[in-house]
Amino acid sequence: MESLTPKQKKIYDSIVKYQNKNGYSPTTEELANINGIKSVSSIYQTLKILENKQYIVKSKLKHRNINLIEENGHNPSKLPTAQHD
Numbered sequence: 001m002e003s004l005t006p007k008q009k010k011i012y013d014s015i016v017k018y019q020n021k022n023g024y025s026p027t028t029e030e031l032a033n034i035n036g037i038k039s040v041s042s043i044y045q046t047l048k049i050l051e052n053k054q055y056i057v058k059s060k061l062k063h064r065n066i067n068l069i070e071e072n073g074h075n076p077s078k079l080p081t082a083q084h085d
Helices: 006-022 028-034 040-052
Strands: 056-058 066-068
Touching (some): 006 066
Antiparallel strands (some): 056 066
């Protein structure tokens, strides 16, 4: 798995925390609110990167469509962070 930038890790960790607390994934609007981001398009872009780096899978058929990929039993909240943003 590729390392995440601090921004990507923050979004990813928000997804993990939300899913652990609620039992389902957040919407893009909820992710924007949680992270203090005004642009939902920025969230879409980050989610696409997370999907390309194989940290998440998005289902096209569901509203709350973010699914985490657990690689070799790694705890999703303990993933490496790249040193740049």
